[in-house]
Amino acid sequence: xxxxxxxxxxxxxxxxxxxxxxxxxxxxxxxxxxxxxxxxxxxxxxxxxxxxxxxxxxxxxxxxxxxxxxxxxxxxxxxxxxxxxxxxxxxxxxxxxxxxxxxxxxxxxxxxxxxxxxxxxxxxxxxxxxxxxxxxxxxxxxxxxxxxxxxxxxxxxxxxxxxxxxxxxxxxxxxxxxxxxxxxxxxxxxxxxxxxxxxxxxxxxxxxxxxxxxxxxxxxxxxxxxxxxxxxxxxxxxxxxxxxxxxxxxxxxxxxxxxxxxxxxxxxxxxxxxxxxxxxxxxxxxxxxxxxxxxxxxxxxxxxxxxxxxxxxxxxxxxxxxxxxxxxxxx
Amino acid sequence: xxxxxxxxxxxxxxxxxxxxxxxxxxxxxxxxxxxxxxxxxxxxxxxxxxxxxxxxxxxxxxxxxxxxxxxxxxxxxxxxxxxxxxxxxxxxxxxxxxxxxxxxxxxxxxxxxxxxxxxxxxxxxxxxxxxxxxxxxxxxxxxxxxxxxxxxxxxxxxxxxxxxxxxxxxxxxxxxxxxxxxxxxxxxxxxxxxxxxxxxxxxxxxxxxxxxxxxxxxxxxxxxxxxxxxxxxxxxxxxxxxxxxxxxxxxxxxxxxxxxxxxxxxxxxxxxxxxxxxxxxxxxxxxxxxxxxxxxxxxxxxxxxxxxxxxxxxxxxxxxxxxxxxxxxxxxxxxxxxxxxxx
Numbered sequence: 001x002x003x004x005x006x007x008x009x010x011x012x013x014x015x016x017x018x019x020x021x022x023x024x025x026x027x028x029x030x031x032x033x034x035x036x037x038x039x040x041x042x043x044x045x046x047x048x049x050x051x052x053x054x055x056x057x058x059x060x061x062x063x064x065x066x067x068x069x070x071x072x073x074x075x076x077x078x079x080x081x082x083x084x085x086x087x088x089x090x091x092x093x094x095x096x097x098x099x100x101x102x103x104x105x106x107x108x109x110x111x112x113x114x115x116x117x118x119x120x121x122x123x124x125x126x127x128x129x130x131x132x133x134x135x136x137x138x139x140x141x142x143x144x145x146x147x148x149x150x151x152x153x154x155x156x157x158x159x160x161x162x163x164x165x166x167x168x169x170x171x172x173x174x175x176x177x178x179x180x181x182x183x184x185x186x187x188x189x190x191x192x193x194x195x196x197x198x199x200x201x202x203x204x205x206x207x208x209x210x211x212x213x214x215x216x217x218x219x220x221x222x223x224x225x226x227x228x229x230x231x232x233x234x235x236x237x238x239x240x241x242x243x244x245x246x247x248x249x250x251x252x253x254x255x256x257x258x259x260x261x262x263x264x265x266x267x268x269x270x271x272x273x274x275x276x277x278x279x280x281x282x283x284x285x286x287x288x289x290x291x292x293x294x295x296x297x298x299x300x301x302x303x304x305x306x307x308x309x310x311x312x313x314x315x316x317x318x319x320x321x322x323x324x325x326x327x328x329x330x331x
Numbered sequence: 332x333x334x335x336x337x338x339x340x341x342x343x344x345x346x347x348x349x350x351x352x353x354x355x356x357x358x359x360x361x362x363x364x365x366x367x368x369x370x371x372x373x374x375x376x377x378x379x380x381x382x383x384x385x386x387x388x389x390x391x392x393x394x395x396x397x398x399x400x401x402x403x404x405x406x407x408x409x410x411x412x413x414x415x416x417x418x419x420x421x422x423x424x425x426x427x428x429x430x431x432x433x434x435x436x437x438x439x440x441x442x443x444x445x446x447x448x449x450x451x452x453x454x455x456x457x458x459x460x461x462x463x464x465x466x467x468x469x470x471x472x473x474x475x476x477x478x479x480x481x482x483x484x485x486x487x488x489x490x491x492x493x494x495x496x497x498x499x500x501x502x503x504x505x506x507x508x509x510x511x512x513x514x515x516x517x518x519x520x521x522x523x524x525x526x527x528x529x530x531x532x533x534x535x536x537x538x539x540x541x542x543x544x545x546x547x548x549x550x551x552x553x554x555x556x557x558x559x560x561x562x563x564x565x566x567x568x569x570x571x572x573x574x575x576x577x578x579x580x581x582x583x584x585x586x587x588x589x590x591x592x593x594x595x596x597x598x599x600x601x602x603x604x605x606x607x608x609x610x611x612x613x614x615x616x617x618x619x620x621x622x623x624x625x626x627x628x629x630x631x632x633x634x635x636x637x638x639x640x641x642x643x644x645x646x647x648x649x650x651x652x653x654x655x656x657x658x659x660x661x662x663x664x665x666x667x668x669x670x671x672x673x674x
Contacts, residue, residue, distance in 0.1 A: 015406055018354070058362045096434055132469075135440035142532035190490055254561050314664035
C-alpha cells in the first residue's frame with residue numbers, strides 16, 4: 001500500500017489520472033476502497049477522479065465533446081456499490097513512461113541502498129536499473145551514487161530487528177566512554193554514510209540512537225524484545241533534551257547548510273560578512289568535533305566555556321605535530 | 332446515463348481544474364495522428380475552450396498553453412511539435428501531438444512485488460523535495476500495473492540528504508543540457524573564481540556530491556565539488572550543448588575511485604577513540620602495535636577537514652602535504668578561538 005501525506009499539485013494529479021486509467025482497465029472491476037489503498041489516497045479522492053475521468057475524452061470535429069469520444073463507466077455499480085468498471089475508454093490504455101529525472105532519482109536511490117543487506121535479495125540492482133532505463137522517455141539524468149560496502153554489523157542488526165531479538169554489544173559513546181549494552185532493537189535508520197540503530201537500551205531504560213560503527217562485539221541473543229508499542233521512536237536522529245547546549249557561532253554564509261541539523265532557531269544576524277546563528281547540541285564533545293571539522297568556516301562566539309573547549313581540542317591536536325617535529329629534530 | 336455527463340461541461344460552468352485541463356490536453360494530443368494546430372487545441376479542448384475568444388484575443392490562453400506544454404514534458408510525456416511542410420517557420424502552422432508509441436511504458440518494463448518493495452525503499456531514501464517528488468511520481472506510474480509490492484521492510488529507513496544549494500539547479504541543467512555559470516572556491520586559491528561550464532554528470536562519491544562538467548574557461552573537462560560552489564548557479568539562456576555519452580556518470584565514479592587509490596595516508600590513531608573506530612573501518616593496512624593505519628582518500632583538502640575534526644585522536648604521519656594541511660587547519664581553529672574578539 002502506498003502512503004502519502006501532502007496534498008498533490010496539479011502535475012502530480014495528472015500523473016495519477018494517467019496511471020489510474022490503465023489500472024482500472026487492467027483490474028476491470030475494482031472497489032473504490034481497494035483502489036484508494038493501492039494508490040495511497042482517500043476514497044473521496046478516488047471517487048472525484050473517477051467522476052473526472054468519466055466526463056473526459058476527445059474533442060470532436062465540431063469542437064464539442066461527443067458521447068462516443070468520452071470515457072464511460074458503469075454508473076449503477078459506481079453509485080450503488082462503490083465499484084468502478086470502465087465500460088468505454090479513449091486514447092489511453094497504458095501507463096506513461098517515466099521521465100528522465102524520475103528514473104534517475106530511483107536509480108540513484110537504489111545505488112545508495114546497495115550498501116544495505118536488503119539489496120542482496122532476489123531483486124537485483126542491475127536488472128532494476130536496466131528496466132528503469134528502458135521505461136524512461138529519455139536517457140535517465142546523469143546522476144549516480146557510488147556504491148559502498150555494507151558495514152558487517154548491519155546484517156546482524158537487520159536480523160535482530162526483523163526477528164525481534166535482543167542485542168548485546170560494546171558501545172563507545174560520543175563522550176569516549178565504552179560499555180557493554182543490552183538493547184531491544186527497533187529500527188535502523190541511516191543518514192548519508194552513517195547508520196544508526198534506534199533501540200530501547202536496558203541500561204538507560206529509554207530509546208537511544210546507537211551509531212553502528214561505534215558498536216562492536218555484537219551478540220544476537222535468543223531473548224525476545226519487550227513491548228514498546230507505547231513508545232515513540234523519534235523520526236530524527238537528534239532528540240532535544242534539557243541538558244542541551246546552546247552555542248552562538250559565526251559562520252561563513254556558504255557553510256550554513258552544513259549546520260542545518262544543529263540550528264536552534266531561524267534567527268540570522270549579519271556580523272562582518274558572516275552569519276551569527278545559535279546551534280543546539282547535546283554536549284560540547286559534539287561541538288568541538290563539528291567546529292574543528294569546518295576549519296576557518298565556523299567560529300564559536302559564546303559561551304566562553306564552549307569557545308575554550310574548541311580551542312583546547314584544536315590545541316591538543318596541534319600539539320601532536322609540535323611534539324613530533326621536536327622529536328624528529330632530536331634524532 | 333451518458334447524456335448528463337456529455338455536453339455538460341461547457342459555457343457557464345465554474346473554472347475547469349488544472350489537472351482536468353492537462354488530462355484533456357494529453358488525451359487530445361494522444362488521439363491525433365497528424366497533430367493539432369494551436370488554434371484547434373485552444374478552441375476545442377476542455378479547460379481552454381470555455382475561455383476561447385473567437386474574435387482572436389487569446390494571448391493569455393496561449394501563454395497558458397505554453398506553460399502546460401512545459402509541465403507535461405517535465406513529466407516525461409513526449410509532447411512533439413511538428414512543422415508544416417508547406418509553411419516552415421510559421422508558428423501558427425505548428426502542430427502538436429504525443430506519439431503513442433513513445434508514450435506507452437514498454438511491455439518489458441514490469442516489476443515483481445519484491446522489486447516494487449525495493450523501489451519503494453529507494454524512493455524513501457530522498458529527503459530532498461524535488462528528488463522525493465520525482466521518485467513518488469515514478470512509483471505512481473508503476474502502480475498502474477495493479478501489483479502490490481511485497482510488505483515494506485519494517486524498521487528500516489535509509490536516508491540520503493542533499494545539503495548543497497547548487498544541487499537542484501545543476502540537476503535541472505543536466506536534464507536541459509544548459510550551460511551554467513557559477514563562482515567556485517578552489518582550495519589553495521585566495522578567492523572564488525567564475526566558471527562557465529556544461530554540466531555532464533552529478534555523482535556522490537565518498538559522501539560528497541561532485542559535478543563533472545566541460546569547463547569553457549579551462550577548455551577541458553573538470554570535476555567540481557558542489558560544496559565549494561559559492562552563491563547561485565546561473566543558467567545561460569540559449570546556450571545548450573550535446574548530450575554526453577551514456578554512462579558518463581559511471582565512468583566519473585570509476586575515475587574518482589582510481590584517484591582515491593592513488594592517495595594513501597598513514598595515520599596514528601589513539602586506541603579506543605572515535606577516530607580509531609571510524610577511520611579504522613576504512614583502513615587498508617594496519618599496524619595494531621604501533622596504532623598506525625593506512626587509508627585512501629580522494630581529495631586532500633576534504634580529507635584534511637575530516638581529520639581536523641578528530642583533534643588529538645589522530646596524527647598524520649604522511650604524506651607531508653596532508654600533514655601540513657591538517658596542522659594548518661588546527662592552527663586556524665586555535666587562532667580563531669584564542670584571540671580576544673569573535674574572529
